[in-house]
Amino acid sequence: MTGGEVKGTVTPFDSVFSPAAVREAAAKVHDSIADHQKDLARVQGFISDNTNLINLVRHLPDELSHDIMVPFGGAAFFPGKLIHTNEFLVLLGEGYYADRTARQTVEILKRRGKSLELQVESLKAKMMNLEAEAKFFDSTATDAAEGLVEIMEDYVEEPNKSKPESSMTTGPPVADLEKDISDSNGASISDNARTSTADDEYAQIMAMLDEREKEELEHENASGTNKELGEFEAEAPAEDDSSSDEEEIVEAATGSSTSPHSVNNKGNEIFQKNKLENPLQDSNCEISGKPIGGNLQQYVMEQSQDSSGNAGKQTSRTGFSARRSFTGSIIEHDDANLPKSSSNQSTSSNPAKPVSRFKMQKGNR
Amino acid sequence: MAESSELRRQKVQKFEDFVEGRLKPDLVNAIAQRDKVFEQQKIFSDLKRNIQVLEKSGATSLRTRVNLGSEVYVQADVPDTRRVFVDIGLGFHVEFTWSEALDFISVREARLTRQVEEYTHLIANIKAQIKLVLEGIRELLQLPTE
Secondary structure, three states: OOOOOOOEEEEEHHHHOOHHHHHHHHHHHHHHHHHHHHHHHHHHHHHHHHHHHHHHHHHHHHOOOEEEEEEOOOOEEEEEEEOOOOOEEEEEEOOEEEEEOHHHHHHHHHHHHHHHHHHHHHHHHHHHHHHHHHHHHHHHHHHHHOOOEEEEEOOOOOHHHOOOHHHHOOOOOHHHHHHHHHHHHHHHHHHHHHHHHHHHHHHHHHHHHHHHHHHHHHHHHHHOHHHHHHHHHHHHHHHHHHHHHHHHHHHHHHOOOOOHHHHHHHHHHHHHHHHHHHHHHHHHOOOOOOOOOHHHHHHHHHHHHHHHHHHHHHHHOOOOOHHHHOOOOOOOOOOOOOOOOOOOHHHHOOOHHHHHHHHHHHHHO | OHHHHHHHHHHHHHHHHHHHHHHHHHHHHHHHHHHHHHHHHHHHHHHHHHHHHHHHHOOOOEEEEEEOOOOEEEEEEEOOOOEEEEEEEOOEEEEEEHHHHHHHHHHHHHHHHHHHHHHHHHHHHHHHHHHHHHHHHHHHHHHHHO
């Protein structure tokens, strides 16, 4: 994106949308809004008539008869009274009438009112759409007047980030996940080749993290797991977001190393690895760390909470969902110099992780 | 030459504006007014027929149905039909006997018929004016070509 050569095209807005055309379109939309407004007023008039009628019909049977002026054609009336005040002749439609009691009539009228309200709803929705359209036209007109230009550039995929688009979705089905995993496996192998010199550093960091996680787990065990479990279930839906945040933190922590981009990738994969394995095999970890920054520590704490939550779920609620119960193996990192064992991987792998890793990569660009 | 054609163009524009902006709305308005009078005429002729039916049957009480709105009807009873209140205009109603009512209705119908004639005349007038102006425009456009 910093390249000097011309990559895209620049189009002034007012050459695409001529001001007169925009104004015309806006006027058209405003007319249409006015029409809908009229319709809305009409329907609302019907609704108020209907509610008045419901009140009238409800109260008519209170008395045996009511003195009224009985209309006689459009221009004359007789003094008279309403009789049989609990009998109504209601038009059902298509010229069919039915004798109903007051209560039944009220029900019919209420149903009519409901359909009227539906009409009002749809009219309002239409008007909202039109107003949004009008706003768009107005803003386009002002933009064009201000001489805004549209810059278009073709998207060229960068070769070392060729991940399938499907991994962007937060909860992919199992089949996709497996594809994901195999893809990322290939990618990680190439990563390994490039970044083997920096591996020692990661091993060290991983060891530190393992230590922290172990401490955290011990702490949890001491303070009781029941309460924690409850919290994790509540947290679970937001896990993807939070984990990507955490990964960014880790990026910051490891950002000072020699080849930042690939190194970060690597680091995150390792992190995920550890996240997955730790709840079940923390006792295997080598503890060879020294004190680290607050960010990292916080990350470790959150991470261990997360993973212990996952572990709890896996033991207590098998088949929690497709995402949780996925048990395909993630065997992407076979680095010999990492403190881990691969025996327990299949039981603790979490399918959501490739997704978040991709997210991280996106954030990295 | 160009100046005169420009002048002619402006004149034609003015005439067209007059037809579209003045005469045609007037025409629509007059037709609507006449329709209203027709409606009144129909109401009174209905009333006349109804009263004549009542007279013929000689019934003094009446059972009918009243529309409460939204096509909901209730039965109504009229104990004495010999006196009827008729709308005489401007929101006033007068209590008539049948014969009085029929007299009034015939007077009213005559007046309504006259009104209809007036409006018909007015409408014809406006139509004639529109025709005249259109003819003028046509002449303005055709003269130079002759």
